[in-house]
Amino acid sequence: MSLQLDDFLITGRTFEEYAAFFDLDAASMKNTRVLDCPSGASSFIAEAKKIGIAAQGCDILYRYNADKLRLQGEKSIEKIYADTGWMADNNFAFYHSIERHKEHRISALEKFCTDYNSADYKYVELPKLPYENDSFDLVLSSHLLFVYDDRLDLTFHEASIAEMLRIGKEVRIFPLVDYKNSRKDELDNLSPLAYQIAEKFDAKICKVGFKFQKNANYMMKIKK
Numbered sequence: 001m002s003l004q005l006d007d008f009l010i011t012g013r014t015f016e017e018y019a020a021f022f023d024l025d026a027a028s029m030k031n032t033r034v035l036d037c038p039s040g041a042s043s044f045i046a047e048a049k050k051i052g053i054a055a056q057g058c059d060i061l062y063r064y065n066a067d068k069l070r071l072q073g074e075k076s077i078e079k080i081y082a083d084t085g086w087m088a089d090n091n092f093a094f095y096h097s098i099e100r101h102k103e104h105r106i107s108a109l110e111k112f113c114t115d116y117n118s119a120d121y122k123y124v125e126l127p128k129l130p131y132e133n134d135s136f137d138l139v140l141s142s143h144l145l146f147v148y149d150d151r152l153d154l155t156f157h158e159a160s161i162a163e164m165l166r167i168g169k170e171v172r173i174f175p176l177v178d179y180k181n182s183r184k185d186e187l188d189n190l191s192p193l194a195y196q197i198a199e200k201f202d203a204k205i206c207k208v209g210f211k212f213q214k215n216a217n218y219m220m221k222i223k224k
């Protein structure tokens, strides 16, 4: 099953957020070939290219033009921040305030829309990826896998990750909890699919410095 435009609020995260999610050392990544998959309205690519990282992105959203994505992105930001009650219990060590959290979304959308072009941003429909084997040194996947484990099953996860490993040398995934963080107080608090995927692909589950949702500061690292 694949998700469509109506299933999503269009959101994007910034380079600073990705660096924290994925424990990236930007200074050592010059010329590294990175795929942001799926990239949504993230500004990772725009910002990464500015510092010499060979970044590209892909998403099912990229069948739409920049005007449509901007409009839907602006509506999504309005909707998300109309009620921020769900954020109250989160850890604000990274964002400092809800206003700063929102600023990341606005900044990401603006930079993404300005940079959006058909060479760097490709329409894809996971679990298939239209890239040659070993096209990338690193594939980053934020806020799709595990997050929608109520709609995307184990087969989708396995096939998507196998495809990411075909085109990239290393895959990193964040977060490993579902979108409600529904097991935040349990001992095994990650999505059940995360444990199954870790076993199948011999993945490492690594603690990262980024904190926001309770007990969600884990990233998955899979090497080919």
Ligand SMILES: C[S@@+](CC[C@H](N)C(=O)[O-])C[C@H]1O[C@@H](n2cnc3c(N)ncnc32)[C@H](O)[C@@H]1O
Residues within 6 Å of the ligand: 001, 002, 003, 004, 008, 010, 011, 012, 013, 037, 038, 039, 040, 041, 042, 058, 059, 060, 061, 124, 125, 126, 127, 141, 142, 143, 144
């Ligand atoms: C919550 S957004 C995350 C975007 C970005 N990685 C971030 O962290 O801001 C999830 C993205 O997954 C994309 N998506 C959902 N199903 C997909 C599929 N089958 N193939 C490619 N992209 C998909 C959506 O269009 C959406 O942009």
